[in-house]
Amino acid sequence: MKRILIADGNIPADRAVFTRFNGCAPSGMFDQLLRTGWSNIETEILYPTDADAAASLPLEAYDGILITGSNSNIYKREPGTLRQIEFARQAFRSGTPMFGVCWGLQLATVALGGDVEPSRSENCRCEAPFGEAITLVQDDTGCIHPMHKDRAKVFDAFAFHSDQVSRLPPNSTITASNRNFIQAAEIRSEKSVFWGVQYHPELSGAGMAGFLRGSINELYQAGRYHSLEEIEAAAAAMESFAHAVPIDEAHSRHFEKIDPARFEFRPLELINWVEKLVIGADNDR
Numbered sequence: 001m002k003r004i005l006i007a008d009g010n011i012p013a014d015r016a017v018f019t020r021f022n023g024c025a026p027s028g029m030f031d032q033l034l035r036t037g038w039s040n041i042e043t044e045i046l047y048p049t050d051a052d053a054a055a056s057l058p059l060e061a062y063d064g065i066l067i068t069g070s071n072s073n074i075y076k077r078e079p080g081t082l083r084q085i086e087f088a089r090q091a092f093r094s095g096t097p098m099f100g101v102c103w104g105l106q107l108a109t110v111a112l113g114g115d116v117e118p119s120r121s122e123n124c125r126c127e128a129p130f131g132e133a134i135t136l137v138q139d140d141t142g143c144i145h146p147m148h149k150d151r152a153k154v155f156d157a158f159a160f161h162s163d164q165v166s167r168l169p170p171n172s173t174i175t176a177s178n179r180n181f182i183q184a185a186e187i188r189s190e191k192s193v194f195w196g197v198q199y200h201p202e203l204s205g206a207g208m209a210g211f212l213r214g215s216i217n218e219l220y221q222a223g224r225y226h227s228l229e230e231i232e233a234a235a236a237a238m239e240s241f242a243h244a245v246p247i248d249e250a251h252s253r254h255f256e257k258i259d260p261a262r263f264e265f266r267p268l269e270l271i272n273w274v275e276k277l278v279i280g281a282d283n284d285r
Helices: 014-021 026-037 079-094 103-111 206-215 216-221 228-239 249-255 270-281
Strands: 002-007 040-045 064-067 100-101 115-118 130-134 154-158 163-167 172-178 182-188 195-197
Touching: 002 026, 002 079, 002 270, 014 079, 014 206, 026 270, 040 182, 064 079, 064 115, 064 270, 079 103, 100 103, 100 270, 103 115, 103 163, 163 182, 172 249, 172 270, 182 270, 195 270, 206 216, 206 228, 216 228, 228 249
Parallel strands: 002 040, 002 064, 064 100, 100 195
Antiparallel strands: 115 163, 130 154, 130 172, 172 182, 182 195
């Protein structure tokens, strides 16, 4: 059996909000994906924002460490955030392969000396519910990073963030971006390799609907939507958005900036991390 530690980035109050609208915190979503997708994986959930949090094993004993998204802002340096930064530094020293989504990428960035700030994009202060026209970066030989195996060269994905990675730490490689943000990167320490994405490949349409409903007041106050009713309409549209399901004409305006026909609902980056770095032969610690 392979053991994956899932580090939930949310404070208790935010975990409760996610549970109300999605049935579980983000860590629960990843737990379900991992347990459903692989019969040879055992999971453990950790809340490193909590003062009394402790993994049951040393971090080097796990085969993978996964860091979820979060509603927190890392530049505020609140006590729970500082605990998570220290946790990420310990994870980088463990030699265990790491993966992060949204907050996970931001946390890994800051842990090794990079910078995260509120969005500076003139076009997008809050990227939700989609990251549009995300483009994969080819290396000098024309290859795409293995984290993105089976991704289209340009794609749309679920997204939900108002902060951005503005400067990656040393030994980092951007693997995907769009006109507004760094969208994916590999970050290496002396011992561990981290793969991370700013978007949310793990979400279903229903999951994104829960994100929207759980942050309805914040989205309205940030000016992302013009009314609470508009947010509920967007949530209803996301709720019915699924593979091979036609988009209702009444919901079509919420999909005008993406190509629903090419939308990929599989969590490909998570799949590739598990197969290559957790299970695969490349995990040669």
